[in-house]
Amino acid sequence: MSAPAPSADDMKQWLKAVAEHEDRGAFGRLFQYFAPRIASFMERGGLNAAEAEEISQETMVVVWRKAALYDPAQAGVSTWVFTIARNLRVDLARKASRASAGVAAMRELPMRLEASVEDMALASERDARVRSAMATLSPEQATVLRLSFFAEKPHAEIAKELSLPLGTVKSRTRLAMAKIRAILERDL
Amino acid sequence: MITHHPSDFTLARLAAGTLGAGPQLVVATHLSGCPQCRRGLRSFWAVGGAMLDEAPPTRLSPDAFAQALARLHETDPRAEAAPRVLHPDLPPPLNGYEIGPWRVVGRRFRWRRLTLPESPDANVIMLKVGAGQPVPHHGHSGTEYTQVLTGSFTDSLGRYRAGDCIEMDEEINHQPVVDQDGECICLAAVEGRLRLSGWIGRLIQPLIGI
Numbered sequence: 001m002s003a004p005a006p007s008a009d010d011m012k013q014w015l016k017a018v019a020e021h022e023d024r025g026a027f028g029r030l031f032q033y034f035a036p037r038i039a040s041f042m043e044r045g046g047l048n049a050a051e052a053e054e055i056s057q058e059t060m061v062v063v064w065r066k067a068a069l070y071d072p073a074q075a076g077v078s079t080w081v082f083t084i085a086r087n088l089r090v091d092l093a094r095k096a097s098r099a100s101a102g103v104a105a106m107r108e109l110p111m112r113l114e115a116s117v118e119d120m121a122l123a124s125e126r127d128a129r130v131r132s133a134m135a136t137l138s139p140e141q142a143t144v145l146r147l148s149f150f151a152e153k154p155h156a157e158i159a160k161e162l163s164l165p166l167g168t169v170k171s172r173t174r175l176a177m178a179k180i181r182a183i184l185e186r187d188l
Numbered sequence: 189m190i191t192h193h194p195s196d197f198t199l200a201r202l203a204a205g206t207l208g209a210g211p212q213l214v215v216a217t218h219l220s221g222c223p224q225c226r227r228g229l230r231s232f233w234a235v236g237g238a239m240l241d242e243a244p245p246t247r248l249s250p251d252a253f254a255q256a257l258a259r260l261h262e263t264d265p266r267a268e269a270a271p272r273v274l275h276p277d278l279p280p281p282l283n284g285y286e287i288g289p290w291r292v293v294g295r296r297f298r299w300r301r302l303t304l305p306e307s308p309d310a311n312v313i314m315l316k317v318g319a320g321q322p323v324p325h326h327g328h329s330g331t332e333y334t335q336v337l338t339g340s341f342t343d344s345l346g347r348y349r350a351g352d353c354i355e356m357d358e359e360i361n362h363q364p365v366v367d368q369d370g371e372c373i374c375l376a377a378v379e380g381r382l383r384l385s386g387w388i389g390r391l392i393q394p395l396i397g398i
Contacts, residue, residue: 005241024257031253036245043246045206053248057256064260075230079237086205086236094209094307130234148197149204149239170357177197184231 006033008127011077019067031060034078038085045089045150055092059085076127133183141183144176190222192352194333199225203232209307210377214333217282217375218353225353278337282375287314296321302375312377317341319371323364330379332356339372341365 006014006029014030017023035056042052062084070080137145143161151157159169194202194215201207202215219225249255275283286303293299295318302312314337317323323341333355340349343364348354366372 027260028253031256034240035252035256036248037240037243039248040243040246041240044243049246052246053252056248057252057259060256061259075233076237078241079234082236082240083233085240086203090205090212091306093205126230127234127237130231131238134235134238144197145200145235146239148200148206149236150206152206154197154201154206174195174197177195177200181196181199181228181231184235185227 008076008078012072015063015067015070015077018064019070027060027064030063034063034081035060038081041085042089046152047089047092051092055085055088058088062088079127130184133186136183137180141176141180144173145180148173148177189349190224190351192346192348192354193222193225194218194353194355196228198333198355199228200232200235203229203236208310208377208379209304210310210312211331211333211379213281213285213302213304213310213312214335214375214377215353217279217335218351220279220281221351222353290316297324310377312375314373314375316371316373317366319366320368321366323366323372323374332376332378335375337373337375339370340367341372341374342367 011030011033014023014026017026018030038056038059039049039052042055043049047055059081063081066084070077074080075083134142134145140162144158147154147157147161155166155169155173158164158173159166162169162172164172198207198211198215202212207215215225219229272284274285275287277283282302286305288301288303290298290300297315297317299316300314302314304310304312315323319339333353334348336348336350336352336354338350340347341364342348347367348364
């Protein structure tokens with residue numbers, strides 16, 4: 001009974017309803033879409049099921065609280081939600097006290113990095129372009145990108161998956177990632 | 189004019205949250221002054237968003253949504269105090285951290301240590317080296333990240349000025365020397381353990397504890 005995937009505009013509308021009217025129905029739809037994906041993403045990054053579910057819940061609570069701070073000119077909803085989950089995950093990894101969860105990572109990397117004028121004009125298109133660019137990566141590039149997101153020791157795991165000697169994996173990885181970024185930003 | 193940047197691999201790991209706490213702080217300091225790298229971070233954040241969309245939904249406990257609803261109006265334990273600025277002369281995000289006093293090692297350089305309350309194991313130090321002096325010779329057991337805060341230095345690979353970020357792998361044994369026109373202050377962190385070699389290293393290593 002999987003519902004059709006919501007569009008980027010649907011998600012923006014739901015978030016707006018949460019921000020402006022504390023709309024629990026809209027929050028429910030955001031939860032239904034994101035919470036199981038955040039948990040899955042976190043499990044892939046090495047958390048156990050209970051930790052992954054905890055991060056997904058916390059992320060959604062932060063989404064509720066910070067909905068009014070979401071700026072569609074800065075990022076798509078999925079990217080915004082990702083940065084929240086990422087910050088909570090970083091603090092968990094740092095074994096921060098519960099009371100400070102999320103604060104440390106957000107202090108270092110505020111979600112709203114001041115954007116240049118040029119950046120602002122591009123933000124709305126970035127997500128869609130990044131998605132189509134990702135589809136054009138070679139299998140090796142896709143592996144490097146995936147492991148840099150999920151592996152604790154990315155070099156060792158990239159070496160293993162691509163059967164590269166550890167001695168050459170660093171330069172290969174750097175080269176691959178520079179190419180990936182060039183692809184991601186090619187038309188921007 | 190910034191000419192040295194962290195690698196795109198490092199930006200991707202920063203975006204993903206898989207970079208260590210010490211290197212993250214050094215690279216985030218670089219980003220605060222570098223629009224080009226902020227743009228890279230945004231690209232990789234967008235990759236994260238796309239990966240999130242593609243993640244296969246997992247089964248949550250049946251009351252997961254009810255639990256989340258129950259938490260919506262709890263007092264926010266994360267109520268964020270306005271970020272403290274302890275060192276107005278330093279760039280964000282560095283200016284909110286506790287930094288120990290300058291310590292003198294020989295006549296050639298001074299160092300001070302940053303305390304990351306959320307990551308007590310992270311080793312981030314600030315080094316101040318006089319004009320024309322060698323930056324303490326070091327090899328590393330992991331990638332080392334150095335952000336030039338003021339002044340400049342030169343090694344066999346190039347010249348590094350304020351705003352530059354240098355990412356050095358363990359196999360590189362560079363011999364940086366501070367330029368003649370003034371002292372140089374850098375922020376440095378390693379993934380893995382920093383290995384300072386030579387007599388200065390043997391002297392300082394037990395003091396810094398890295």
